[in-house]
Amino acid sequence: MPLPPALLTTLHSTFPADALAIGEAERIAYSYDNSRRHALPDAVVFPTEHAQVEALVRACRAHGVPVIARGRGTNTTGATVPVAGGVVVSFERMNRIVRIDPDNRLAVVEPGVLNADLQKALAPHGFFWPPDPSSAPWCSVGGNLACNSAGPRAVKYGTPRENTLGLRAVAGSGEGFRCGTYTSKGATGYDLTRLLIGSEGTLALITEATLKLTPKPSAVRTLRATYRDVGSAARAVARIMAQPVTPCALEFIDDVALKLAHAHGGDSVPLAGAMLMIEVDGEPATLDSAVGAVAAAARGDGLEELRVAQSADETRALWAARKALSPAQRTISPNKINEDVVVPVSHLPALVDGIKRFAAKHDVLIVTFGHAGNGNLHVNLLPRDDAERKRAHACLAEVFALVIELEGTLSGEHGIGLAKREFMPLAVPASTLELMRNVKAAFDPDGILNPGKLLP
Amino acid sequence: MPLPPALLTTLHSTFPADALAIGEAERIAYSYDNSRRHALPDAVVFPTEHAQVEALVRACRAHGVPVIARGRGTNTTGATVPVAGGVVVSFERMNRIVRIDPDNRLAVVEPGVLNADLQKALAPHGFFWPPDPSSAPWCSVGGNLACNSAGPRAVKYGTPRENTLGLRAVAGSGEGFRCGTYTSKGATGYDLTRLLIGSEGTLALITEATLKLTPKPSAVRTLRATYRDVGSAARAVARIMAQPVTPCALEFIDDVALKLAHAHGGDSVPLAGAMLMIEVDGEPATLDSAVGAVAAAARGDGLEELRVAQSADETRALWAARKALSPAQRTISPNKINEDVVVPVSHLPALVDGIKRFAAKHDVLIVTFGHAGNGNLHVNLLPRDDAERKRAHACLAEVFALVIELEGTLSGEHGIGLAKREFMPLAVPASTLELMRNVKAAFDPDGILNPGKLLP
Structure with missing residues (x-):
């Protein structure tokens, strides 16, 4: 479905020619993420400043056109796949490190900064930002925030929710706003910062983040x-x-x-x-x-x-072997099902026993590894053909049911996206889902931000 | 204003006689907090279980009657003073420690547990819960969560927002819900847990909390x-x-x-x-x-x-001298104005210089101390008569303006309540306040929870 001509006119006046892609080849490049799911967006824009994002969301809202924020597409859940079409906002050109302030243990960055580039810039100051997904060289800080992506160090240093002080963003209403603080403590109103972290672009588009830094252990x-x-x-x-x-x-x-x-x-x-x-x-x-x-x-x-x-x-x-595990599995199955369930650590033995049992019962190859200190296991089902894929899905349903029984939850750090949306009612009670829907409406009254994701 | 008879009937059927107070003497005891502000509630209830809180909020909503959650009233901002009347819900009898689970570094508690009682119960297991307000022996965990109250240890170990895994609560709609996890990581939907923390009873009433524990340093x-x-x-x-x-x-x-x-x-x-x-x-x-x-x-x-x-x-x-500072000031001024502004630590010198300057300019006695590692200073203005009180308020406005100029915010750990509500627009942009109002409506559509607090 092509974009309304009036919207296209606004896009042309908001973005320079090289920051607006409507050709099919370019759109294809932004149609998928590491989940290997596909859906073609109607346009891709490459903002370089906050004001462009505000103008874009306002215009899209006026025309009821979806807006999908995109970091570098390294997520595994389909969270950035534009299943309802619309405009993909790639933040790859908003990649400035605005300020490194070691005295106040904070850094202000644009969302397109790559995680590893940030770490490199912080190292000479003796600090680091704890979230460290395996994809650190290629994933953006904005994507880390959107998915609450963590990595091995979270067991000691926490996830993005424990390591972010404040945000600048644009809500689905088209309103720009700032939330949070430049301080390590704050009790001034509702915590919208943590609410946006992990919301997978369904509440607002993050245009700037104030990150809490941690001294690098020697x-x-x-x-x-x-x-x-x-x-x-x-x-x-x-x-x-x-x-x-x-x-x-x-x-x-x-x-x-x-x-x-x-x-x-x-x-x-x-x-x-x-x-x-x-x-x-x-x-x-x-x-x-x-x-x-x-x-x-x-x-x-x-x-x-x-x-x-x-x-x-x-x-x-x-570490190289550990970090190569995710891509290495593609050699066995291009359609690996990549889960990241989490249970209280004392229930890990029951979980790994259960996974072995289900793998045997459904005759599916499962590779399990992950951040065990948080009880967070990457459960990778590797089906090689359609028959195995069917069995894998049956197996997965049993894995999720066991995880919930063990007081765990569906995702530790990958998020929900498209992949786990249907399982949300297993993990989240109906009354809580209802409140989440109300919160969604509070930020995005017309439901234009990343439709079809996270909430069932 | 007396409660509607139909509501009183529901209260009588929900609470045993000794858990419902309507006599004036008892109501007076729940009319104030450590802000020394007063307003008489129409009734006080003492729930012992979650279901009673749900029934109460539903009934109050049906009659448009305010509901005010109360821990132990140690807060300094008037956050628990029932300025619009209604029913005060004192959680002092929901004070069970439901579970201490050192293997998973968590504890499940009811909101009325006193902070110090929790610490005592955790000590034999080698763990503690980091938030440690000076009022720890008398303040409740529920109150700590409602106000995001911290204390000295927050500089290393964080505030309630960094030390809480999940909550059970009742929204202003009357719906009970659970949010968060039993795990130290989670990316399964919106973070309602942190949103409730620091919301001062304006979104929901917390009936159970799963707290993250930290090993006690030796x-x-x-x-x-x-x-x-x-x-x-x-x-x-x-x-x-x-x-x-x-x-x-x-x-x-x-x-x-x-x-x-x-x-x-x-x-x-x-x-x-x-x-x-x-x-x-x-x-x-x-x-x-x-x-x-x-x-x-x-x-x-x-x-x-x-x-x-x-x-x-x-x-x-x-430490005894440090902890006695708050009460000791009452000997100078029963009407002390007790602020807890926060700035990035590198701006502390400018803040303390400014405070000394403003104290001299307005001829007001100011005592300053606090959690400097977080940039969080308790600025106590001690007026002894009406003339001084007037000057103190003028001085305070200058302090807040300086704090905002220094990239700080109004409160580090006391919250907003009544005391700082009028100053919120100084610290929080209009578009962010609008989103906070939308979030309030998402949880409490009829605005019955703690009306008149936090949001201007």
Whole structure:
């Protein structure tokens, strides 16, 4: 459906010719994300300033045309796929780091800044921004905020919701606004900042973010522990998190994932029933005792080997293998179903046991790894043909039901998007969904922002 | 205005006789809070379970009668004063600790649990809940959540917004709902949990909270640093926060406050131009280097003495004096105006200089102390008569204007309530206030929850 001529006129007057794409080839490039779902937008715009976003949303609202915010499309849930057409707003050119203010432990950035570029710019000041998805070199901070994307470090340092002070944004009404503070404390009205974080572009488009920075620890040590089976490793995770030294990464990798990682990362990745990668950070003087405490908790029935990485190279290889796991699975199944369920850590053993059981029952290959310190597991179902895909979906429904039974929820950091929308009523009671719909209407009265996502 | 008879009938059928107060003497006891403002409610109820709160809000909504949630009334802003009459819901009997789950680092509590009682119950498990207002022995967790109340430890461990996983509540619509998770990560829909925190009972009544617990550090050391003047101390705060070791308390006390504290706490409290109390915590092996880093930053122009507290008694005396500051001021002025503005820490020197200037200009006694590591200062104006009160209000307007100019905001942890409502447009842009009003309507369509508070 082509855009109304009056809207096109407004787009032409708001965006320079090279910042408005209506040709099909260009639109195709913005029709999908890492979920591999597709839907063609009617136009793509590339704003460079807040005022353009306000003008765009107002014009689209006047014509009832959908507006879909897009970072770099690395999300796995279809959250940026324009299923109802409309205008995709790619923030890739709003990528300035506006201010780095180490004295106040904050940075002000535009949403298109890449996560890794931000980290590079912060490093000389001795600070970092904790969210660190595997896709850090290619994903944008705006996308991280929209999806509340985290990564391994969240176990110690939190997610975007714990690491963002304030936002500038444009609501679905077309009104620009600022919320939050430049301070690490605030009790001045409702917390709209956290409400926008994780809202997947359905409430407002973020045009600027004030991020809370954390001092970079001066030293880090990496341990790897291999176990006889996934259950033993999961029980070790629960023990590690029940003692006071919080690791800055506590990653779980199951036997199937280890085989993949071994193929990718070589002999530095062991083959075992399951592996934990554990990192502790802090000042050098503190690390011996921290490693000791974590190692003591990692020991227990089923432990096969526990070792501290002997060199920076070994640590790098372990992480490279861990970070390559997501793309490596594409070699087995281009249609992998990539979930990121989360349960309280003491329920991890029950979850990994259940996953093994369901995989056998439905005869589906499942690779499980992830941020076990948060109870957040990436459950990857790898169907190779249509029959397996059907079985995988049946299996997935059982996984979700188990997760809810174990006091968990559907997503730890990927979000809902299109992929998990139908499962939302499993995790969120009807009365809560109703309130979420009211909140949606409060920001986006005509429902033009990213329609068809998140809420069932 | 008496309650409609039909509503009274519902109240009688919902609450046992000893859980419904309509006599004037009892109502007077629930007519005020620590702001010393008064307004008589038409009834007070004492629920013991969630279902009663749902029934109450539904009935009040049907009759258009206000509902005011109340913890223990320790807040300083008038947030629990029933200015439009209606029913006060005192949560003092919903004070069960439902579950302490150290393995998952969480506790489930009813809102009436006192902060200090919770800490006592958590201590044997090696955990604590970071928010620690000075009123901890008398204030409720529900009140802490409603006001996003923090305390000294927030500088390292965050406020209720960073330390709460999920809530059960009743919206102004009368609908009960649950939001959030039992996990430390979640990306499953909008973050209603943080939205309720700090909303001062204007969106929903919290009936249960799932709190995130933090391992109790095994050791702590207290430093005190005295300075020639407030400016020198404020500059030291900025230096301390710009280096990587984050103290678990960084309290600022000005010369006037020191005199008060000295009178209260005796000779262990020094007299000086200003004092910082600095605490660092962690494992014993780490404290020497941490103390060294913080002490190096505390040194600089204007430092008079820097010492590590020599005994547990000395530390206790320092904290007792610090915590007694709020009540002690009542001896000077029963009508103290108690603000808790917050600015980015590098702007603290400009703020304390401005406050001294305004105090002289308006001839008003001002005592300043507070959580300087967050840039959060308690600015206490102590007028002794009507003429001084008038001058104090003029002075306050200048303080707020300076705070906003310095990128700060009206409240760090006390909230808005009645006291700062008229100043909200100074701190919050009109478009953001409009969205907050929409959010209010989304939860409380008839505006019965705590009317007259927070939003101007």
